[in-house]
Amino acid sequence: MKLSAAFLSLLLVSAAFAGTGTDAAVTALMKKMTLEEKIGQMTQVDYEAVKSSPKDIITYSLGSILWGGNSEIVDVTPRGWAECYDSLQRLSEKTRLRVPILFGIDAVHGHNNVNGAVIFPHNVGLGASRDAAAVQKAAEVTAREMRGTGVHWAFAPCVAVARNERWGRTYESFGEEPDLVRKLGAAHVKGLQGASLAGKNTALACVKHYVGDGGTTNGKDQGNTEVDEATLRALHLPGYIDAIEAGALSVMVSYNSWNGNKMHGNRYLITDVLKGELKFRGLVVSDWSGIDQLSPNYAYAVEQSINAGLDMVMITTGPGRPNNYETFIRTLAKLVKAKTVSMARIDDAVRRILTVKMEMGLFESRYTDAALLAEVGSPAHRDAARDAVRRSLVLLKNQGGLLPLRADARRIVVAGRSADDIGAQCGGWTIDWQGKRGPVVTGGTTVLQAVKRSVSNPSAVVHSPDGRLADSGDVAVVVVGEDPYAEMFGDREDLALAPEDVAVVERLAAKGVPTVVVLFSGRPMIIGPALEKSAAFVAAWLPGTEGDGVADVLFGRYAPTAKLPHSWPRSMKQVPVNVGDKQYDPLFPYGFGLTYDGAKALK
Numbered sequence: 044m045k046l047s048a049a050f051l052s053l054l055l056v057s058a059a060f061a062g063t064g065t066d067a068a069v070t071a072l073m074k075k076m077t078l079e080e081k082i083g084q085m086t087q088v089d090y091e092a093v094k095s096s097p098k099d100i101i102t103y104s105l106g107s108i109l110w111g112g113n114s115e116i117v118d119v120t121p122r123g124w125a126e127c128y129d130s131l132q133r134l135s136e137k138t139r140l141r142v143p144i145l146f147g148i149d150a151v152h153g154h155n156n157v158n159g160a161v162i163f164p165h166n167v168g169l170g171a172s173r174d175a176a177a178v179q180k181a182a183e184v185t186a187r188e189m190r191g192t193g194v195h196w197a198f199a200p201c202v203a204v205a206r207n208e209r210w211g212r213t214y215e216s217f218g219e220e221p222d223l224v225r226k227l228g229a230a231h232v233k234g235l236q237g238a239s240l241a242g243k244n245t246a247l248a249c250v251k252h253y254v255g256d257g258g259t260t261n262g263k264d265q266g267n268t269e270v271d272e273a274t275l276r277a278l279h280l281p282g283y284i285d286a287i288e289a290g291a292l293s294v295m296v297s298y299n300s301w302n303g304n305k306m307h308g309n310r311y312l313i314t315d316v317l318k319g320e321l322k323f324r325g326l327v328v329s330d331w332s333g334i335d336q337l338s339p340n341y342a343y344a345v346e347q348s349i350n351a352g353l354d355m356v357m358i359t360t361g362p363g364r365p366n367n368y369e370t371f372i373r374t375l376a377k378l379v380k381a382k383t384v385s386m387a388r389i390d391d392a393v394r395r396i397l398t399v400k401m402e403m404g405l406f407e408s409r410y411t412d413a414a415l416l417a418e419v420g421s422p423a424h425r426d427a428a429r430d431a432v433r434r435s436l437v438l439l440k441n442q443g444g445l446l447p448l449r450a451d452a453r454r455i456v457v458a459g460r461s462a463d464d465i466g467a468q469c470g471g472w473t474i475d476w477q478g479k480r481g482p483v484v485t486g487g488t489t490v491l492q493a494v495k496r497s498v499s500n501p502s503a504v505v506h507s508p509d510g511r512l513a514d515s516g517d518v519a520v521v522v523v524g525e526d527p528y529a530e531m532f533g534d535r536e537d538l539a540l541a542p543e544d545v546a547v548v549e550r551l552a553a554k555g556v557p558t559v560v561v562l563f564s565g566r567p568m569i570i571g572p573a574l575e576k577s578a579a580f581v582a583a584w585l586p587g588t589e590g591d592g593v594a595d596v597l598f599g600r601y602a603p604t605a606k607l608p609h610s611w612p613r614s615m616k617q618v619p620v621n622v623g624d625k626q627y628d629p630l631f632p633y634g635f636g637l638t639y640d641g642a643k644a645l646k
Contacts, residue, residue, distance in 0.1 A: 088109075106355065
């Protein structure tokens, strides 16, 4: 049999690695690499930038591609994602050294860019569960669904310790206390990465955002964390320590500053603390266009960030610079030749990147698995998400034992603008970057659908969004909450419920209708009027696609066990409020949660 030159070359490269340890294999490969090929490995390109010129993957030996924000593909079905992934990964085999591409995505609550994937509760809900096993299971399912579409690097978990409810990324944090965050963050890493990163059903975790993103002044996204080093270490560093011990091999640097110094250029925290003191051996990646914030002088921004310890840089896209990766590659090469960035620093970065790729088994198995593709959105995965939902719901009020509802109730009115809205139920980072109301994903159930499935006579359930069809003989379930949002657009100075949400609750109260309020939110809200007018109140956070998990709690198939991961403020004057404050008098304290056993508070 005659072998093609390309295939023979691939066999020779593979043989060089066979029977050797990872370190030796990486060393052997690096000896073959030019400076430009090394810098290519340090370059992570947004799909939006490369989709019109995919051959640049070959030209520049690009090391990584990400889908960030709204840079999804046209066909966002599982098969569409798998075909796109394979087509791009095939180009890596046409590069001189055939180094596989590392593909990353914000799979922050399931494989949430894929239409048909299972969407889990956001981290704030998982934090309320306090259940490390449930978090690990959610991450395991996410990894399997990711690998079904080929993508193998999740930009998760976020181990921010959110200290101000104004922050629009509060829902990406497990809670306000580092002990909770460190436990659940480590569980998430274990779930994604499994027993071996080389497994076909595991994904690389990326712990983020290093460090202090949850502690900015006034909860401003990408703002300034103004604390001393002892506080930074006590509150914001522990999650990284446990995640690294759990095996995390990538860390994403934060947009925020620490006492006025941007994290993307902070050599002390990236190199001395993370890589030195914590002995982190994986790769450090920037956030999307994060280095651009260091200086208007792009060469200086590149120099400062790489010397600070960044190993891979997410390259910005946008008007006027759609192929900015070319500029990055040329700029870094000039800096190395001018000796303002050392070759040793480049080699350290590339060694870390190649080591991760080898430990992931990408050189041996770089394409999609049809068996895993068939699992995306499967009943078993939906059952896991449903279980996570019911474990995450916090019962805040249950006057007169209204909950659990009876399955044989004469009539249940389901009201509120979010009752039949799976987009509101999932929140941000769901297909769209910011998320949106409406039927944004396939599969799953809304609360309205779940209530109908929970009663003995579905015709007893009446959908009345504004509550006008209810009368005093009914029981009402009113689903209220925030409109979807994500980073940059989620910061709020007023966390009061929307007037239209409050109006529905007040209308039902005026009619004498016993009312259960279910709140969809990414953080504690100011709920005084709705809480006062309702008989029962459930904090459901952002539960994802499986509304049946909400109904499990409402109808008593699962007695609530969740406890608040955040102190709940009485008013905006009290924000921020955190356990341990000198003046601590929240509406509900950290750890509060009722159960159905005499509406007793859990401890």
